[in-house]
Amino acid sequence: MKLEIKxxxxxxxKNTILKDVNLTFTDGKIYGFVGRNxxxxxxxxxxxxxxxxxxxxxxxxxxxxxxxxxxxxENTRALIEKPKFLPDLTGYENLELxxxxxxxxxxxxxxxTLKKLNLFEEKDKxxxxxxxxxxxKLGIAQVLMEDPQLMxxxxxxxxxxxxxxxxxxxxxxxxxxxxxxxLIASHIKEDITSLADVVYEFDGGKIQEITKK
Amino acid sequence: MKYILYKDFSYFIHNRKFILFLIWLVPLLTVxxxxxxxxxxxxxxxxxxxxxxxxxxxxxxxxxxxxxxVFSFIYFIIELFSNDFDEYLxxxxxxxxxxxxxxxxxxxxxxxxxxxxxxxxxFLLTFEFVLTSSGSLDWNILLxxxxxxxxxxxxxxxxxxxxxxxxxSKKKMSLLVVLALxxxxxxxxxxxxxxxxxxxxxxxxxxxxxxxxxxxxxNVKCLMENx
Numbered sequence: 163m164k165l166e167i168k169x170x171x172x173x174x175x176k177n178t179i180l181k182d183v184n185l186t187f188t189d190g191k192i193y194g195f196v197g198r199n200x201x202x203x204x205x206x207x208x209x210x211x212x213x214x215x216x217x218x219x220x221x222x223x224x225x226x227x228x229x230x231x232x233x234x235x236e237n238t239r240a241l242i243e244k245p246k247f248l249p250d251l252t253g254y255e256n257l258e259l260x261x262x263x264x265x266x267x268x269x270x271x272x273x274x275t276l277k278k279l280n281l282f283e284e285k286d287k288x289x290x291x292x293x294x295x296x297x298x299k300l301g302i303a304q305v306l307m308e309d310p311q312l313m314x315x316x317x318x319x320x321x322x323x324x325x326x327x328x329x330x331x332x333x334x335x336x337x338x339x340x341x342x343x344x345l346i347a348s349h350i351k352e353d354i355t356s357l358a359d360v361v362y363e364f365d366g367g368k369i370q371e372i373t374k375k
Numbered sequence: 376m377k378y379i380l381y382k383d384f385s386y387f388i389h390n391r392k393f394i395l396f397l398i399w400l401v402p403l404l405t406v407x408x409x410x411x412x413x414x415x416x417x418x419x420x421x422x423x424x425x426x427x428x429x430x431x432x433x434x435x436x437x438x439x440x441x442x443x444x445v446f447s448f449i450y451f452i453i454e455l456f457s458n459d460f461d462e463y464l465x466x467x468x469x470x471x472x473x474x475x476x477x478x479x480x481x482x483x484x485x486x487x488x489x490x491x492x493x494x495x496x497x498f499l500l501t502f503e504f505v506l507t508s509s510g511s512l513d514w515n516i517l518l519x520x521x522x523x524x525x526x527x528x529x530x531x532x533x534x535x536x537x538x539x540x541x542x543x544s545k546k547k548m549s550l551l552v553v554l555a556l557x558x559x560x561x562x563x564x565x566x567x568x569x570x571x572x573x574x575x576x577x578x579x580x581x582x583x584x585x586x587x588x589x590x591x592x593x594n595v596k597c598l599m600e601n602x
Contacts, residue, residue, distance in 0.1 A: 211465060211468075211469060213464050213468065213596065214598065215597065215600065220381070230592065232472075232473050232592060232596060234468050234469055234472070234473065235469070239469055240465040241465065242464070242465050246462050246463055246466055248381060248382060249385070250385060250388075250389075251385075259377060259381055260466060260470070263467070263470040264470050294538050314465075357491070
């Protein structure tokens, strides 16, 4: 799988959020994005998800420019900003309900994902009773459970304790080995630098590579 | 389907329970205050829902009841769509395409709307039985329900269409004026009198929905961006 961004520009009215972005993402790597709040990270990730249309430029997934049509990228899952689940349902029921939209996976895959995130013991607890860290982990579970090729995370370490953050990092490294493309954005540089193969910084609408392993 | 329906239901229960209670309970209050003696069950329902409104400002309670009944349901349809675009983009649109979403969402909305209306009528009928120890169920009540349901659905589809055009348009103020004028013309109706035109009204609803479907399919990303 290959994701290419060519001459991407995004404006809201007269306000330029992103300009002249040219990047290529290949599988088996984790790409990190850092920048202060409001620097355009979430807009960039929403453009990749197809939720926004570029003002100009292209986003190609395996050579297909899905931004021109009303299609969304295939085999892609994302957690943007904060997880959104139904408070009255348990963690398991929430994932089961989400999975029912595509019917690609069943109980076995959902339970395996919950085990990976150390949430299996809490699977029958109502989402409203979950701690902030558990909510975040469930958000990550909904990204992982259907085994997508492209995974997008916006601030995945928000509100999680150090131990949980380490668990999430370990999981993402395992996913990377399965030849996935993983994109992670955070306003905290340290969250990203230890994990990502390449780190980009958002500044003034531009995206610059700052480190590469 | 299951996910969208559950999500919408959960949203109502958690975030809009006050309006739901008003929808169910305010008609009872209206009936209680307005109920004349020697009345029929049909009349009780009509008073409770304001659905025999002729614009007479001395009947301010009827007018308010009618506007509340219409606008609360119009508000729901807009809110359910905008909530998905605000909060659930990645959950939904990375899993299903835009047209599948619209079909499921429409069905989910119809089920919820039907449920809320049925409960509204059930409360009114029960209240009448309790209040008058009489009352009867006949075909006219069903006819009032269908007329009320389809008329509000008609208004909902018009407002949804204008809402989508509003999101896509640059001349937002002029669209709001058009909508206000349109509703000004369409809303003052004696719903009970519409029972003779239900087939025509249903066909108009289908026609407007087809336009919404085409608009949505072509512009879903612009809609998401502008919500």
